[in-house]
Amino acid sequence: xxxxxxxxxxxxxxxxxxxxxxxxxxxxxxxxxxxxxxxxxxxxxxxxxxxxxxxxxxxxxxxxxxxxxxxxxxxxxxxxxxxxxxxxxxxxxxxxxxxxxxxxxxxxxxxxxxxxxxxxxxxxxxxxxxxxxxxxxxxxxxxxxxxxxxxxxxxxxxxxxxxxxxxxxxxxxxxxxxxxxxxxxxxxxxxxxxxxx
Amino acid sequence: xxxxxxxxxxxxxxxxxxxxxxxxxxxxxxxxxxxxxxxxxxxxxxxxxxxxxxxxxxxxxxxxxxxxxxxxxxxxxxxxxxxxxxxxxxxxxxxxxxxxxxxxxxxxxxxxxxxxxxxxxxxxxxxxxxxxxxxxxxxxxxxxxxxxxxxxxxxxxxxxxxxxxxxxxxxxxxxxxxxxxxxxxxxxxxxxxxxxxxxxxxxxxxxxxxxxxxxxxxxxxxxxxxxxxxxxxxxxxxxxxxxxxxxxxxxxxxxxxxxxxxxxxxxxxxxxxxxxxxxxxxxxxxxxxxxxxxxxxxxxxxxxxx
Numbered sequence: 195x196x197x198x199x200x201x202x203x204x205x206x207x208x209x210x211x212x213x214x215x216x217x218x219x220x221x222x223x224x225x226x227x228x229x230x231x232x233x234x235x236x237x238x239x240x241x242x243x244x245x246x247x248x249x250x251x252x253x254x255x256x257x258x259x260x261x262x263x264x265x266x267x268x269x270x271x272x273x274x275x276x277x278x279x280x281x282x283x284x285x286x287x288x289x290x291x292x293x294x295x296x297x298x299x300x301x302x303x304x305x306x307x308x309x310x311x312x313x314x315x316x317x318x319x320x321x322x323x324x325x326x327x328x329x330x331x332x333x334x335x336x337x338x339x340x341x342x343x344x345x346x347x348x349x350x351x352x353x354x355x356x357x358x359x360x361x362x363x364x365x366x367x368x369x370x371x372x373x374x375x376x377x378x379x380x381x382x383x384x385x386x387x388x389x390x391x
Numbered sequence: 392x393x394x395x396x397x398x399x400x401x402x403x404x405x406x407x408x409x410x411x412x413x414x415x416x417x418x419x420x421x422x423x424x425x426x427x428x429x430x431x432x433x434x435x436x437x438x439x440x441x442x443x444x445x446x447x448x449x450x451x452x453x454x455x456x457x458x459x460x461x462x463x464x465x466x467x468x469x470x471x472x473x474x475x476x477x478x479x480x481x482x483x484x485x486x487x488x489x490x491x492x493x494x495x496x497x498x499x500x501x502x503x504x505x506x507x508x509x510x511x512x513x514x515x516x517x518x519x520x521x522x523x524x525x526x527x528x529x530x531x532x533x534x535x536x537x538x539x540x541x542x543x544x545x546x547x548x549x550x551x552x553x554x555x556x557x558x559x560x561x562x563x564x565x566x567x568x569x570x571x572x573x574x575x576x577x578x579x580x581x582x583x584x585x586x587x588x589x590x591x592x593x594x595x596x597x598x599x600x601x602x603x604x605x606x607x608x609x610x611x612x613x614x615x616x617x618x619x620x621x622x623x624x625x626x627x628x629x630x631x632x633x634x635x636x637x638x639x640x641x642x643x644x645x646x647x648x649x650x651x652x653x654x655x656x657x658x659x660x661x662x663x664x665x666x667x668x669x670x671x672x673x674x675x676x677x678x679x680x681x682x683x684x685x686x687x688x689x690x691x692x693x694x695x696x697x
Contacts, residue, residue: 321525321567386523
């Protein structure tokens with residue numbers, strides 16, 4: 195009787211443990227997939243940054259599978275990734291989903307000829323000069339095993355899984371230790387003047 | 392440069408100077424300034440103020456030697472000819488002053504580097520003497536150890552007074568604006584170097600193999616994967632502005648570069664405390680060479696008719 199109860203209890207303990215371990219492994223596999231790259235480690239709970247329109251990244255990047263670089267075009271050719279101009283939004287949204295309140299608000303800005311006053315989420319100090327184009331070249335365009343369609347997995351190194359968010363949150367610390375550990379793992383440059391000047 | 396790195400690559404650190412020392416270089420930026428051409432117009436100094444976000448401290452602090460001019464024109468008067476002075480009404484000598492543009496000499500054996508308590512100043516693979524502002528704690532030890540007096544300390548926060556409201560828009564975004572308590576100096580326009588090097592990398596202009604390059608008496612080990620830049624692909628702000636073209640800037644490791652040809656032509660070489668010249672009429676010299684700082688700036692003496 196007692197032994198039987200013991201078996202039941204051990205099973206009751208084992209099941210959630212097994213589920214937990216499986217979840218851990220599956221979440222780790224999301225990062226392990228990017229070839230020729232060691233993703234940076236570290237998490238951070240950023241504060242909510244209020245935006246003029248609650249832009250749904252999930253609808254664009256996850257459901258409709260739009261490439262990050264379709265809107266953030268400057269990432270592959272300049273230091274900054276850039277916010278798309280309102281004309282790029284209106285390119286689709288003069289036709290698509292015009293009855294939604296968020297789109298109507300966007301159209302108001304468009305008719306006023308004003309850009310929506312977006313707030314910056316991923317901000318580094320002024321003495322840090324991060325370059326998007328070189329990181330994209332290293333991890334995406336020079337990386338023959340990674341098709342450009344999967345660029346969002348590389349963006350997720352520093353920006354987190356933005357396609358599961360509406361407006362972007364800061365989920366990575368973006369501190370110097372975070373950068374340097376990744377540079378050491380991926381054999382990036384270690385000269386101070388690469389980033390600080 | 393972590394301790395682990397030093398222990399793992401110990402044999403590199405034991406390498407003799409003749410074999411290139413322990414540094415691996417990508418470039419070796421150097422400069423040549425022809426004093427025959429310099430007219431002392433101060434355009435280079437103004438260009439440096441505009442390019443590098445230098446603070447304007449005002450007349451009062453300038454007289455206390457707290458000016459932040461990374462590039463300065465030093466003015467020297469020769470021996471006065473007393474006979475001629477008594478005849479003319481001017482108190483200055485007849486042919487005017489001698490000018491010497493003075494900026495950080497980017498020494499290869501810099502005196503400022505070993506004394507920094509926090510390693511905010513160090514040698515980069517470009518052969519430059521770097522200053523990292525966010526690491527600097529303002530001990531001013533480097534400035535006291537510099538024989539050229541080329542390091543400038545921010546005694547105050549000059550941001551508000553230097554660039555009042557609309558003027559802050561002229562600040563160069565490629566460079567940080569320094570606050571008080573930080574040492575700063577000439578960087579050979581690192582932001583322009585960085586743009587040119589990044590461009591070369593983006594266009595895949597990369598030297599694939601490592602090399603050992605001799606510049607005069609010095610040997611440099613050039614790293615594999617260094618960018619392949621053309622001579623005069625970019626210019627420093629002072630060089631770009633100089634109306635007489637007195638300043639020449641370039642890569643000393645590139646045997647085709649203009650600056651290298653000037654150094655070789657004037658029989659001046661890196662890694663010496665005293666130049667041995669076959670032709671003593673060659674005008675090239677380096678400032679305070681005997682101190683063994685091994686500076687990367689060569690001056691060409693001014694020649695006058697007496």
